[in-house]
Amino acid sequence: MFAKYKDYAFLITLSYLTLGLIYPLFGYVMALCMVTAIGISIFAGRKWCGTLCPRGFLYDKFLGHNKKKAIPKWLKAKETRWAFFAVFMSVFAWRVYLTGGDVYAIGSVFITMGIISGLIGLGLGIFYKTRSWCAICPMGTMASWFSSLRAKPAALTLAADCRGCRVCEKSCPMDVPIVSYKSTEPAPVADNACIKCKVCVSTCPRGAIV
Template sequence: MKINNFNRWIWLLFIIFLILGLMNPAFGVMAGACMVSPVAMGFFKGRIWCGRYCPRGSFYDQVLARVGKKNRRIPVLLKRAWFRWAVFVSLMAFMAYNLFRAEKTLTGIGAVFYTMVVLTTFIGTILGYFFSPRSWCKICPMGTLAVVAQRGVKEPVTLDSGRCKSCRICTRSCPMEILVHSFKEDGKVLAPDCLKCGVCIQSCPVKALHFGTGRKNAA
């Protein structure tokens, strides 16, 4: 069973958005949906939006991951909580300032959102080319809010300690560099930044990882 079908093609919607916004900035308001969705879903399922439905995340996985150096890692600085919040405050302040100055029309507001998407995508692409493709997701403002919204770990990936051989293949395959194997004793991957992307599940050679309490999604 394919766990993450949306992620395979939804990046095309991101490209379409960029083209439409270039033609008419008013289309930029569509970015609001991608800003609200990860936070809204965070209350119920954690960062599942980021791993399965985010168009830009899909672009990083399906396109950016295929270019650049192999075995790229997320910079240590991006994993620091203080840096994540510094990025959050800076970008939110920048967006608020530009919304305040913008013409209060659909085009004016849309242009601000479109600019924010282009700016952060540029930063994310540079980071993803030289480092891990999902580096941006460590400091994405909406991802940060999604982590706060979940208040812990909602619907975590389950780890069957009886099956697990501690081979660490799951850890090496995780795009967020979560130490998946370290949660063997807990039986659940209790990492706030887990994207529920299913990469670790599909990489496990003994099918020890799965969503929920059953193994129907592990195949």
């Protein structure tokens, strides 16, 4: 069931962005996705990003899980993420304010901002890893922040017998330094950049990640 969702979820993004250009109320589908992502983050961190996000699966579908150049450190930096968040959300809020509360105009704002951010993400995914957009996605940034407010178990645990081959890190779409959490005891991989996709779990040759 989930595998089928991953295969076709990209159609959700393509549909509401395309139909939204004709009928702006489809823009509220994007609003629903945003609210859902934040809601899930309170209890499960960035699980939405790696298991449900239609845009993420859109990039996966058309760009593949590439192993191109790593996500630049400056792009993943906290300062960059929050600066982008401030600019993006300020522009979004200003455009919504200019609509005067017209529901159709607000829907159009969601659509245009969705297209713009989608193109930015596409560009990043072409030059760097497929999910590079996830490093600066405003919803991802908020999800990481909300997740950090709650003390809860990490999504992944690295076994003590990990040999440090770093196959997991090479496959990770977010370049999480998984092996850096290695310890003499099973260690939690507590990284807010983790999108809970568990690609590392399926690629580890020793099954050292659970």
